[in-house]
Amino acid sequence: MNKVQILLKFAEKITREKDVSRLLSLLSDVARDILDADRCSLFLSDMKNRTLWTIVAHGVKKIEIPWNKGIAGWVFQNGKSLIVNDAYSDYRFEKSVDLKTGYKTKNILAIPLINRKGEVIGVFQAINKLHGNYTEEDEELLTLLSGYAASAIENTALYKELNKAYKDTVLRLSHAAEFKDKETKNHILRTGLYAREIANYLHFDDELETIFLATQMHDIGKIGIPDAILLKPGKLSIEEREVMWQHTIIGYEILRGSKSKLLQIAALIALEHHERIDGYGYPYGKKGDEISIYGRIACIVDVFDALISNRPYKKAWPEEKVFEFLKENEGKMFDDDIVKAVLHKKDKLLEIKRRFKDEYKGS
Numbered sequence: 001m002n003k004v005q006i007l008l009k010f011a012e013k014i015t016r017e018k019d020v021s022r023l024l025s026l027l028s029d030v031a032r033d034i035l036d037a038d039r040c041s042l043f044l045s046d047m048k049n050r051t052l053w054t055i056v057a058h059g060v061k062k063i064e065i066p067w068n069k070g071i072a073g074w075v076f077q078n079g080k081s082l083i084v085n086d087a088y089s090d091y092r093f094e095k096s097v098d099l100k101t102g103y104k105t106k107n108i109l110a111i112p113l114i115n116r117k118g119e120v121i122g123v124f125q126a127i128n129k130l131h132g133n134y135t136e137e138d139e140e141l142l143t144l145l146s147g148y149a150a151s152a153i154e155n156t157a158l159y160k161e162l163n164k165a166y167k168d169t170v171l172r173l174s175h176a177a178e179f180k181d182k183e184t185k186n187h188i189l190r191t192g193l194y195a196r197e198i199a200n201y202l203h204f205d206d207e208l209e210t211i212f213l214a215t216q217m218h219d220i221g222k223i224g225i226p227d228a229i230l231l232k233p234g235k236l237s238i239e240e241r242e243v244m245w246q247h248t249i250i251g252y253e254i255l256r257g258s259k260s261k262l263l264q265i266a267a268l269i270a271l272e273h274h275e276r277i278d279g280y281g282y283p284y285g286k287k288g289d290e291i292s293i294y295g296r297i298a299c300i301v302d303v304f305d306a307l308i309s310n311r312p313y314k315k316a317w318p319e320e321k322v323f324e325f326l327k328e329n330e331g332k333m334f335d336d337d338i339v340k341a342v343l344h345k346k347d348k349l350l351e352i353k354r355r356f357k358d359e360y361k362g363s
């Protein structure tokens with residue numbers, strides 16, 4: 001059979017198949033037959049464990065590798081396809097997999113699986129072409145099939161479930177800082193809710209969920225601040241303040257370097273949420289547009305919530321005084337447009353504050 005005949009043979013089945021795991025194994029079969037490969041594997045990323053695992057693999061049990069190891073790991077990290085015609089002479093090849101499975105890999109074609117947002121979610125790999133080497137035509141064909149596989153995966157409950165578990169993990173992590181703190185349970189959630197309102201008003205429509213989640217991680221770096229300072233009931237000394245400033249850099253260090261867009265934005269927010277428009281903020285004294293829009297939004301919602309709430313070191317301010325403070329600091333601490341958005345959404349923000357009141361833990 002030629003390639004077109006193979007495609008036609010499978011095309012109808014592919015369009016009819018509603019069950020994702022059957023669809024993925026079907027796609028792997030098509031890929032194997034069209035590419036004249038001995039076997040194919042479809043790796044998906046596991047964000048939590050930083051691994052790639054085979055959701056489909058011909059002839060071998062589930063394989064799980066660190067997401068930066070092997071040919072598959074390289075393709076995942078770089079988001080680029082790769083043809084390797086002599087696996088054992090390529091430094092990227094992970095020989096340990098063959099050792100475990102007893103298989104002898106000769107050549108590999110590997111293609112990244114890319115979702116609608118352009119994020120790499122896995123790798124489609126064809127192993128051991130039976131006759132000759134992989135060609136650019138093979139690469140194109142497997143790229144086409146990878147597109148199907150990626151959208152099928154994206155639409156599955158499994159993927160949504162993984163994604164949810166991942167977001168959940170991230171949010172639990174942001175609350176870790178709060179556990180140290182006798183502070184209000186809902187401050188973190190409220191900052192996310194306010195930020196989403198403001199982002200909505202400013203038409204960041206594609207990023208509402210990301211901003212909602214990422215803003216909640218702004219103070220994650222407080223986890224690295226000694227309790228004697230973090231939990232001090234009164235005013236901080238100058239020295240203590242300087243230690244406290246480090247929570248921005250600590251948060252950035254915890255969150256940075258991820259492939260996830262969510263964590264990248266969260267890292268930026270952790271770093272920038274105490275910068276000021278006029279350049280007198282910390283840690284770097286960034287000015288105006290040097291501060292990302294995410295950082296500028298997080299800054300104002302954090303201060304808004306701090307002022308309107310009781311803190312162990314201060315009493316809540318009256319609402320009117322809080323809004324006066326925000327106005328006075330337009331163009332100093334805060335971005336003008338964002339202050340306007342806050343004033344516009346005033347009722348909505350106060351409603352959020354009322355709905356998610358502070359619950360005091362312990363005594």
Ligand code: C2E
Binds near residue numbers: 231302306313
């Ligand atoms: P936080 O409580 O979440 O406060 C966030 C920001 O809200 C503060 O950033 C500050 O810009 C603003 N803010 C809070 N309370 C007041 C206030 O009474 N007056 C004014 N004008 N602004 C206020 P900042 O100052 O960089 O503080 C960062 C974090 O350091 C605070 O987060 C809090 O955890 C801690 N912190 C700051 N000052 C004190 C203090 O005097 N005592 C203690 N124990 N902690 C403090």
Ligand code: SIN
Binds near residue numbers: 041092093095105
């Ligand atoms: C690799 O990606 O380097 C090896 C994985 C495999 O042989 O399936």
Ligand code: SIN
Binds near residue numbers: 188219311
């Ligand atoms: C938090 O960790 O942000 C809650 C405690 C506080 O901001 O004072």
Ligand code: SIN
Binds near residue numbers: 045259
């Ligand atoms: C990835 O799998 O690396 C990206 C997924 C995400 O950003 O949520």
Ligand code: FE
Binds near residue numbers: 219247302
């Ligand atoms: Fe902070």
Ligand code: FE
Binds near residue numbers: 218219302
């Ligand atoms: Fe805060």
